[in-house]
Amino acid sequence: MRILQHTSYTVLLMILLILGSTDLQGQKINDITVNSSNVCAGNEIIISFEVRNGGNNQFTRSTQYTIEFGTGVGNNNDNFLARGVQLLFTADNAPDPFNNASAIITKSFLIPDDTPAGNIYVFRISSQNPNAGGSKKEVSDTFEVFAKPATPSASSNTPICSRGTLMLFANSSETNISYNWTGPNGFNRTNEQNPTINNATAAMSGDYSVSITSTTTECVSSTATISVFIEDENKWNGSVDNDWNNPGNWDCGRIPDLNENVRISGTGIPNYPVLNSGSAGQSKNIILESMASLEVLDNALEISGIISNNGTFNASNGTIEMKGNSFQTIPNNTFLNNRIKNLTINNLSDVSLSGDLEITGILNVENGNLNSAGFLKLISDATQTALIDGNGTGEIIGNVTIQRYIDPAFGYKYISSPFNNSTVGDLESYVNLDASFPLFYEYDENRQDLDGNDATGWSAYTTRSGSLNPGQGYAINMGTSSSAATIEISGIVNNSDYNRRLSNNNGTYTKGFHLVGNPYPSPIDWNATSGWNRTGIDDAIYLFSADNSDQFTGTYSSYVNDISSSGTNSGIIASMQGFFVHVTSTTGGNLGMTNSVRINDFNNHEFIKASASTTPLIRIAAGFENEQLNDPMVIYFDSYASLDFEAELDALKLMNTNKNVPNLYSISANKQKLLSINAISDPVKKNYQKIPLGLSTEKAGDIIFSLKNFDNISENFNVFLIDQERQTSINLKKRDYKVSVGKGQFNTRFFLAFSPLDNISSEEIIEPPFTLMSNQQKINIKMNLLQHENGTIRISAIDGKLIELVPVRANQEITIDGIKSNGVYLVSFTSGNQQYSKKVIVRK
Structure with missing residues (x-):
């Protein structure tokens, strides 16, 4: 008795050694060994035996041998019942020739699938050149054959989508069995009837085989093979509506992500996708077949793979983000009219254009570079001007065309x-x-x-x-x-x-x-x-x-x-x-x-842009009557401001080149700066502080002063324009002021004053350029000019005879004591076009 191994099976054999003839001529077969244990129908076993030559026999490798399989007991050839299965072969491994020599011959033999179980079987081996005494010499072991289990049935839940769960199913009527599955990529599951694979990928597609093994006899069935297909594309079906973000519109029952290919067929689709509401869309490769369409509307589509478009891809009001890990290309004619709103590059391996692409919104090269190859154009129109986001870390390589509407x-x-x-x-x-x-x-x-x-x-x-x-x-x-x-x-x-x-x-x-x-x-x-x-x-x-x-x-x-x-x-x-x-x-x-x-701003893309402010301000304009254009200037209130020019708060005046537009400005207290914007502290409400204005014209005409804006200020606040020359004041909240001027510059004539009262006299608000303080023997004059103002005081008799001429400025005080006789005298102040006179009585 011997225990031997064959493949993965252990078989117990009863070996009976039958001695052959001792003739000196021919060949004798000895020591048949069956290198297997429990023999299973349909399995292959290994047979070894010795061939020994007689004394004068010349044996060659071409000598043919026959192995027959059948039933029979002992060394009685007449009892042998062949199963009709023979194996004919030559002794290719024997020496050639060999006299008085022996050789061990080994051969495999397939037990037929239909071999009945439960019988005792033997092998009969014969030589083409037997020894004297017979043509067949049976020298055989006996063994039992066990039945081969029936082939199991097999199935799966495929086709399925990638990242789904692959489920394999096997079934058998046999008992006391175990299952063994094999498949692509080294897949092997033992002792598992219905294995599953989570997060299946397209690479797992292929043939899967299952067999069963009897746990009693260790016999193995034939394998059942099924083909498994795992779809690497999430196909749009549009069965519910046109919403990209509705899982029911996708064959895989889920919204695609960056690891999943997307295919949109051109036929049999009731609703084509629109990516509008909800989260940004995602795709690995995206494929649009002929007649298919996709629209990205006020949303974004992230793409990590390739774009293949044979249909209509409309992103004119959407964002495309190239988000791959390897080099990506935007092919020619990918998008409708070769135009999209926004493009984001988020690929450290870079992105390249292979055809014209127009952008109407924002180009953001966030990570990696964009190779434009000269195909990129930023569009500008009446709506907005496309821009390149300055926050990206990447670069644009190659020429870019930029428009300016x-x-x-x-x-x-x-x-x-x-x-x-x-x-x-x-x-x-x-x-x-x-x-x-x-x-x-x-x-x-x-x-x-x-x-x-x-x-x-x-x-x-x-x-x-x-x-x-x-x-x-x-x-x-x-x-x-x-x-x-x-x-x-x-x-x-x-x-x-x-x-x-x-x-x-x-x-x-x-x-x-x-x-x-x-x-x-x-x-x-x-x-x-x-x-x-x-x-x-x-x-x-x-x-x-x-x-x-x-x-x-x-x-x-x-x-x-x-x-x-x-x-x-x-x-x-x-x-x-x-x-x-x-x-x-x-x-x-x-x-x-x-x-x-740099910013991403579309609210106002024109060369001159609108502004809104919450700061308390007054905007006054001056313009020639019947002319469309005027010149505005601003006084605004800031608690940190002064009447001097401050580079961080005030703006200088650049003179207009259009002679039909006057120049209106404020004048700073220091250095006589002409200001188009003047910040002052909150005005003192009761002293009618005057803010000097300047006016410069290139032609004579009627000028209209008007209050254009009165923003973020109490309605009780009133704005008065003072015309020093005409000794009049106008509340600009109630009406405009019209005055005729000649060509020239008027820097001491006009002022602004503020008051909580809306109905005050000019005398109350207009401070004369000087105040007389006569003691009847002398004329004392106190000037009420601004710091930068100056002029001349003229003292004359009532008949016009000049008595004295004195230059004055700011808040200067002067005394006129050279008058010799009693009488009425005239004190006059002149500064540019401004004139002011007052009578005074002197008694000596």
């Missing part, structure tokens, strides 16, 4: 370049660079003529190869068309820090002003809490608006401390916009900025 495109516009490689020639489609009268200018604060005299800062700049320097402003004359126009230029966008040293040479005409510009492809915030370096620079900015009838003239407005002189400006400076700043000191200043000053 201008309405109307009439006259001069102050512009700047958002690129680091732009030239004047890039603008020749919009301005005649060869015009006899130059139409494109740069500004030089220290410009002088050929004789070394101060000159205006404007210098013609029409050389096509001339650089448009980042952060520098330029003036372009767009011509006489009142229609809108769109400037479009291309280059490498600025995305770095900007710094420029500015001088103040106190020129006669330039007065320390510089024309600078927004260097970025996005708006910047003048009020940003970080990112600015404005050492030695006033806090005000100044913007230009072209006239609507004369292409060479216009008006200026200002902005400081969240206050706009015109009410049309804010601290948001649009992309490609030029503006003036003023250097505070003659030692110069520094203007620097970083990406921190």
Whole structure:
């Protein structure tokens, strides 16, 4: 008795050694060994036996042997009942020739599936060249064959979607059995009838096989094989509605994520997806078949894989975020009209464009780089101007085309370049660079003529190869068309820090002003809490608006401390916009900025932008009668302000170039600064403090003063305009004031005063330029002028004879004691166009 191994089975064999003939010639078969234990129908067993030659027999490898399988007991060949299964073979492993020699021959034999169990079986082995005495020599062991278990049935829950649970099912009528499953990627489950695989992937698709093993006989059944398909796409079916975020619209019963491919078929779909409400959509690869459609509307779609579109992909009012971990491409003609609203790059392995793409909203290169390949365009129209978010850490590689919508495109516009490689020639489609009268200018604060005299800062700049320097402003004359126009230029966008040293040479005409510009492809915030370096620079900015009838003239407005002189400006400076700043000191200043000053602002994208303020302010305007335009200025109240010029609170006055618009301004107490915005402390309510106004005109005419805004102030507060020359005051809350003036500058005639009373006389509110304090023998005069005011006192007799002429200023006190006789005398004050006279009696 011997216990032997075959594959994974252990079999017990009863081996009977039957001795063969001892003839000296031929071959004798000895020692059959069955290398198996319990023999199972349908299984293969190994048979070994010895072949020994007689003395004179010549044996070769071509000698054929026969193994027969059947029933029979002992060494009686007549009892052998063959099962009709034979194995014919040659002794390929024996020596050739061998005389008086032996060889061990080993062969496998397959027990037929239909072999009845419970019988005793033997093998009969014969040689083509047997020894004398017979053609067959049975030398056999006996063994029992056990039945092969019936093949189990097998099934699964597929097809299923990736990341679902794969469920395998097996069933058998056999008892006392165990199950064994095998499948792709080394899948192997033993002693488990119905295994499951969580988070199944498409790579797990393939053939799965199951067999059963009898725990009694250890016989193994044939395998049952099933094909399993795990879908790597979540297909849109639209069976409920068109909502992307409704799980019922997806074959997989769930909303796709970044690890799942999406397919939208072009046929048989009742509702095509719209990504509108709810969370942002996600997809790995996204595939739109022919005739399919997808719309992203006021929402975002994140894509981590490829885009394959043969249908209609509409993101004109949506956001696309490229969010892969490997390199991604946006193919040509991916989106409807090659236009989307917003694009976000969030891929450290970079993204590239392979065709035209227009963006109407925000481009944010948050992580990784975007290779534009020259295909990218930022759109500007009457609604808004596209921008590049300055908060991203990535870069845009390659040229970008940027548009700038201008309405109307009439006259001069102050512009700047958002690129680091732009030239004047890039603008020749919009301005005649060869015009006899130059139409494109740069500004030089220290410009002088050929004789070394101060000159205006404007210098013609029409050389096509001339650089448009980042952060520098330029003036372009767009011509006489009142229609809108769109400037479009291309280059490498600025995305770095900007710094420029500015001088103040106190020129006669330039007065320390510089024309600078927004260097970025996005708006910047003048009020940003970080990112600015404005050492030695006033806090005000100044913007230009072209006239609507004369292409060479216009008006200026200002902005400081969240206050706009015109009410049309804010601290948001649009992309490609030029503006003036003023250097505070003659030692110069520094203007620097970083990406921190950039913002994403669409509320007001035009060159002149609206502003709203909660600060108490009064906006007064002066304009010629029957002219459409006027010139506003602002007085606002700040508890920290004074009557002096303060660079962080006040804005200077840049004179308008349109002669049909007067210049209205306030005058500071110190240094006679002309102010378009003047911050003062809360007025003293009962002393009628006067705020001096100035008016400058380039022609004579009737001027109308009006109160345009009375914001965030108590209704009990009244604003009076004082005309010192006419010794009259008008409550501007009740009506405008009209007065005729000539060409010139009027800096001592007009004042503002404030009062809680709305009905007071001019005598109460108007303080005369001087007060007489006569002691009947002398004339004592106390001047009531402002600190910067001056003039002349004239003492004359009633007949006009001049007695004395004295220059005076501010609050000066003088005494006239040279009068020799009694009488009535006339004391007169003159200052510019202002005159005031009063009689006095002298008794000696």
